Amino acid sequence: MHIDKDLVAASATPLVLAILGEGDSYGYAILKRIRELSGGHLSWTDGMLYPLLHRLERQGLVTASWDTVEGRKRKHYALTAAGGDALAERRQQWQVVAEALDRVWRDVVPPATAGGMA
């Protein structure tokens, strides 16, 4: 399934914030988690995650620190208090969108299922 570019872009920030809400992480692990959560449907060009993380860092929503694991230098990111607030706010916004979509779709029978049931 192909997911529209705008939708991927819109969901990127809340997803990254939410994953960091689960615990500190780093770029590659965040991308793996996104693939896992979306069953592989939601993925973008890997490199694009980094400017996004840097933006969140500049806005003070996450903090970053370097450490070396088995000779590999990694930049770890952690959610700040402000990041937690931003996450809560995004979550509410997305919930409104999701509920609205849910309600309108409940009444419309999906075409594929309709064909199978009839």
Added chain:
Amino acid sequence: MGATTDARVDEWRRYVQRRAAIAASDVDEMEAHLRDQVDDLVAVGLDEDEAFLVAVKRLGNVDALSQEFAREHADRLWKQHVASSPADGERAPEFGVVLLLGVLAALAVRVGIAVLSDQTVVGNAPLLVLPFLGGYFAWKRRVSVTVALTGLVAVAALAVVLNAYPFDGFKGTHVLALVHAPVLLWCLVGVAYGGGRWRSRRRRMDFVRFTGEWVIYYALLALGGMALTGLTAAAFVALGLEPDAALAEWIVPMGAAGAVLVAAWLVEAKQSIIENMAPVLTRVFTPLTVVLLVALFVGLVGGGDLSAVDRQLLMVMDLVLVLVVGLVLYAVSARDPLAPPGWFDRLQLLLVVCALAVDAVVLVAMVVRIADAGLTANKVAALGLNLVLLVNLLRSLQLSTAFVRGRRPFDALERWQTGYLPVYAAWAAVVVIALPPLFHWA
């Protein structure tokens, strides 16, 4: 991981690092990503070569990536945002346009000297020259017709106000208006510089950077020009010819006008922030200014006669505050917003505290004097500018303190500074437009 992969990673690093927008630390971060990805792919059965190719491909096209980094790290490549010109094959070469506009600006000044009085030419010089600079950016950024027309109307309105107001001679509110008008004109240049998108924080900051570099280039051009005209004059005098009139009425004013455009073009032609001079000067002069302020404070409180504090001291204090706000602004313009607070941030905090302390003393003395002697246009202008700068510094103090203590990101200070820029324009507009009628053109 094999030696071939290491070699390939090194090659990839060199290739990516050539992009000015991608810093070495970003490449480090992505290298870790690349290696993690290769490990995972090898674990599911790919050989190292294949794994490396897939990992690099997943990381994305380096050009697109570099653009994305440039968008986030504007400070690394500030010019790129405003100068985003696609293929402009059929456009006139930029230097030709600059040359033409420079010559036109010089001619405008020359015609002004020929037809207007000396005082009027000096007062109107920015009006004669800066519209050409605005025109250069309007052309370069391809601003919309609406923006261009609005700019022209604003310039015309300013010209009318400066020259048609019934000022009572070349003093008082007239001089105030003439001194503040260039600020408004410069803001209009800024609108053209940002391609008409004056609300964008990023473009405002780019214009601040441009302004700093422009001042430095202009000063250098002026120095060179002075040396050259001095030599020429000396040679002519040695020949027994009198070059004064030619210098005063032709060469110096026309050269000064043309240099405005040439300096702008030189700044535009530069590549990256690494070459910027204004932030370097900021670092040099911030500690020196702290020393100056401490000396001033000691002088004011210890030796100075505060009852003798007059408007002149307030004006000097205004200039000191302009310097301090400028130092803060230029430090902000070049700072990596992600870097943790360092000694320079603390020094800057000290600078702001010192400036506020000195200003408090001067302000108190001034308010007492005004209560005794009443308000004049000059006092209102000096006091108003003082308050405008004071508000900026007070909030900057609050935000930098929060940043140094790790309570707020640096971004907040940058946001405040760029957001405050229109206030300067608004205050200048008040002095130019409202103050003269309020004080009956005295």
